[in-house]
Amino acid sequence: xxxxxxxxxxxxxxxxxxxxxxxxxxxxxxxxxxxxxxxxxxxxxxxxxxxxxxxxxxxxxxxxxxxxxxxxxxxxxxxxxxxxxxxxxxxxxxxxxxxxxxxxxxxxxxxxxxxxxxxxxxxxxxxxxxxxxxxxxxxxxxxxxxxxxxxxxxxxxxxxxxxxxxxxxxxxxxxxxxxxxxxxxxxxxxxxxxxxxxxxxxxxxxxxxxxxxxxxxxxxxxxxxxxxxxxxxxxxxxxxxxxxxxxxxxxxxxxxxxxxxxxxxxxxxxxxxxxxxxxxxxxxxxxxxxxxxxxxxxxxxxxxxxxxxxxxxxxxxx
Amino acid sequence: xxxxxxxxxxxxxxxxxxxxxxxxxxxxxxxxxxxxxxxxxxxxxxxxxxxxxxxxxxxxxxxxxxxxxxxxxxxxxxxxxxxxxxxxxxxxxxxxxxxxxxxxxxxxxxxxxxxxxxxxxxxxxxxxxxxxxxxxxxxxxxxxxxxxxxxxxxxxxxxxxxxxxxxxxxxxxxxxxxxxxxxxxxxxxxxxxxxxxxxxxxxxxxxxxxxxxxxxxxxxxxxxxxxxxxxxxxxxxxxxxxxxxxxxxxxxxxxxxxxxxxxxxxxxxxxxxxxxxxxxxxxxxxxxxxxxxxxxxxxxxxxxxxxxxxxxxxxxxxxxxxxxxxxxxxxxxxxxxxxxxxxxxxxxxxxxxxxxxxxx
Numbered sequence: 001x002x003x004x005x006x007x008x009x010x011x012x013x014x015x016x017x018x019x020x021x022x023x024x025x026x027x028x029x030x031x032x033x034x035x036x037x038x039x040x041x042x043x044x045x046x047x048x049x050x051x052x053x054x055x056x057x058x059x060x061x062x063x064x065x066x067x068x069x070x071x072x073x074x075x076x077x078x079x080x081x082x083x084x085x086x087x088x089x090x091x092x093x094x095x096x097x098x099x100x101x102x103x104x105x106x107x108x109x110x111x112x113x114x115x116x117x118x119x120x121x122x123x124x125x126x127x128x129x130x131x132x133x134x135x136x137x138x139x140x141x142x143x144x145x146x147x148x149x150x151x152x153x154x155x156x157x158x159x160x161x162x163x164x165x166x167x168x169x170x171x172x173x174x175x176x177x178x179x180x181x182x183x184x185x186x187x188x189x190x191x192x193x194x195x196x197x198x199x200x201x202x203x204x205x206x207x208x209x210x211x212x213x214x215x216x217x218x219x220x221x222x223x224x225x226x227x228x229x230x231x232x233x234x235x236x237x238x239x240x241x242x243x244x245x246x247x248x249x250x251x252x253x254x255x256x257x258x259x260x261x262x263x264x265x266x267x268x269x270x271x272x273x274x275x276x277x278x279x280x281x282x283x284x285x286x287x288x289x290x291x292x293x294x295x296x297x298x299x300x301x302x303x304x305x306x307x308x309x310x311x312x313x314x315x316x317x318x
Numbered sequence: 319x320x321x322x323x324x325x326x327x328x329x330x331x332x333x334x335x336x337x338x339x340x341x342x343x344x345x346x347x348x349x350x351x352x353x354x355x356x357x358x359x360x361x362x363x364x365x366x367x368x369x370x371x372x373x374x375x376x377x378x379x380x381x382x383x384x385x386x387x388x389x390x391x392x393x394x395x396x397x398x399x400x401x402x403x404x405x406x407x408x409x410x411x412x413x414x415x416x417x418x419x420x421x422x423x424x425x426x427x428x429x430x431x432x433x434x435x436x437x438x439x440x441x442x443x444x445x446x447x448x449x450x451x452x453x454x455x456x457x458x459x460x461x462x463x464x465x466x467x468x469x470x471x472x473x474x475x476x477x478x479x480x481x482x483x484x485x486x487x488x489x490x491x492x493x494x495x496x497x498x499x500x501x502x503x504x505x506x507x508x509x510x511x512x513x514x515x516x517x518x519x520x521x522x523x524x525x526x527x528x529x530x531x532x533x534x535x536x537x538x539x540x541x542x543x544x545x546x547x548x549x550x551x552x553x554x555x556x557x558x559x560x561x562x563x564x565x566x567x568x569x570x571x572x573x574x575x576x577x578x579x580x581x582x583x584x585x586x587x588x589x590x591x592x593x594x595x596x597x598x599x600x601x602x603x604x605x606x607x608x609x610x611x612x613x614x615x616x617x618x619x620x621x622x623x624x625x626x627x628x629x630x631x632x633x634x635x636x637x638x639x640x641x642x643x644x645x646x647x648x649x650x651x652x653x654x655x656x657x658x659x660x661x662x663x664x665x666x667x668x669x670x671x672x673x674x675x676x677x678x
Contacts, residue, residue, distance in 0.1 A: 053449050100648055100652075103652040104651065104652060107651075107655075109448065109449060110394050110448065110449070110452075111651055111655060113394070113449060113452065114591075114595055114647065114651060115647070115648050115651045115652075117588065117591070117592075117647065118643075118644045118645070118646075118647030118648040118651065119644065119648065120644070121592075121640045121641070121643055121644030121647065122640070122641050122644035122645055122648075123644075124637075124640055124644075125637045125638065125639070125640030125641035125642075125644060126637075126641060128633075128636075128637045128640070129634065129637040129638070129641070133633065243584065246456060246584075249453045249456060250453065250456075250457075252453070253450060253453055253454075257449075285468065286468040288464055288467065288468065289464070291460050291463070291464050292457065292460040292461040292463075292464050295453070295454070295456050295457030295460050295461065296457050296461060298453065298454070298457065299442060299454045299457045302442060302445065302446055302450060302454060303442065303445060
């Protein structure tokens with residue numbers, strides 16, 4: 001009975017007793033969710049266009065951020081470093097398409113997944129070899145991102161908003177809008193959607209699959225760089241991020257593999273959900289529940305709605 | 319010329335369906351077993367036996383476990399490390415509660431607990447498959463890892479949070495613990511691995527194993543032919559987790575001596591997966607090839623430059639190993655998706671028709 005009270009009643013009593021704290025927790029979760037969404041977005045872009053489940057997205061985030069920080073530390077101005085990192089991600093995209101994907105056309109999707117796991121190892125090794133394994137601070141101020149924080153006095157308490165978190169949210173929003181415009185208005189965007197719909201039909205109207213794949217990997221490379229900057233600014237750039245990035249997989253299950261809105265909503269649900277669960281229910285189980293909450297939520301979700309929140313395709317039931 | 323089945327006539331169905339129908343294969347296996355059981359303990363140094371052969375055999379066993387699930391039953395799993403952990407921790411608890419029971423029996427029993435947990439986390443496979451299932455196995459990985467930290471009962475409430483292997487004797491010879499010699503531990507591991515491999519080989523070619531392969535190749539067709547997916551999939555999860563659990567128990571009790579939760583983290587899950595991919599999915603021989611390759615390659619990369627007088631930092635070696643393994647995985651997926659085992663098969667085929675390659 002006591003346990004039941006502490007599960008069903010006490011957390012909610014606490015939430016209403018200290019609403020300022022609740023807002024703070026939800027906000028923290030929201031920002032974490034935005035970052036999960038960004039990583040998941042990179043997955044969705046690639047999966048839609050090429051059917052490849054890109055396990056390497058997490059390491060691409062780390063890699064892009066490391067390239068940026070290292071270029072800056074070599075003495076280049078920040079804007080040039082950003083441009084050059086974009087160039088590196090572009091070369092990477094072309095290289096991956098040319099040497100990995102092109103050879104694996106028409107393979108089973110599990111094979112493609114494993115190829116991207118191999119890619120993860122290569123990128124990790126190259127990254128550590130070139131840039132060293134120790135964490136590096138992100139060049140937040142040099143990129144013109146705001147630092148500092150604003151206090152919001154509400155319900156007899158203070159809610160603290162870090163400016164970088166607000167900036168991350170705004171930039172994420174802008175990027176999603178830009179992607180939406182890119183997909184719906186431009187020639188390449190239409191070609192991308194055509195490829196996502198049907199490879200063979202797209203080929204028959206003269207769309208080059210190789211080109212589209214390179215473009216889409218480049219696009220997710222850009223998303224990776226932005227994610228890396230934001231995440232690096234909140235903590236620092238390190239390879240530990242790779243494990244956290246795996247949570248984006250749980251986000252994908254919630255949102256569906258092919259849906260951009262799904263990636264965003266799924267990310268927010270996971271981000272807010274795990275923070276709330278950790279703060280209000282975590283103590284019952286011993287802390288650290290953040291490590292598995294996302295996956296278990298996704299697992300339970302799968303049992304009831306296998307195609308995800310916005311998934312367009314019905315997954316084959318077994 | 320030497321490797322040919324010509325002239326070996328079978329007079330019964332049993333002989334026709336033997337595990338190794340060709341005489342040369344039987345001789346070859348016998349030679350391998352003699353080398354493994356007699357020559358290596360006699361002539362191997364402590365480093366070779368203790369730090370190369372024991373982990374190689376343990377990882378090969380874990381790879382067999384994952385291969386049963388992924389290679390034969392077609393269910394991709396990223397939670398191998400956690401299932402190994404279940405085996406290790408349950409073995410530790412069993413040894414604590416039953417100090418007088420033969421430790422080898424306890425190691426074999428601990429796999430049962432792993433199998434039970436495996437079945438629980440295999441339940442989603444009845445509703446989903448493919449990539450979605452791979453992600454749900456991540457839930458098993460992270461949830462179990464968390465349990466190994468938070469449930470203090472699992473490591474007897476000690477402060478370090480690690481499980482320490484106590485000393486256990488068998489016929490007045492120390493089998494586990496600090497004073498157990500590397501030879502004893504090697505022989506125990508080898509015996510268990512050899513036994514379990516034999517069991518796996520027979521299960522896989524029997525009714526259960528064939529039902530797994532049917533589910534892998536085409537689940538609907540399998541169902542129409544009377545295979546029940548519920549039993550086939552869950553039994554694959556159970557078998558696979560049993561092997562992983564025993565491997566985990568061996569890993570801690572026979573090799574490391576003590577272990578914290580990091581030993582069973584997701585990197586180990588990937589390590590085993592790489593062994594299966596490079597060795598060859600759906601091949602028992604491949605598990606041994608893959609384990610040898612992934613385990614021994616870093617050792618070679620570590621020692622060869624040192625012998626040539628080059629001084630390479632240990633961290634650099636790790637990074638180079640990462641790159642090499644990553645490239646090899648992609649290479650194998652592109653060129654030979656069936657891995658080293660398939661190369662071995664091709665070599666045997668070539669040998670069989672040599673020197674008249676067109677006469678077969």
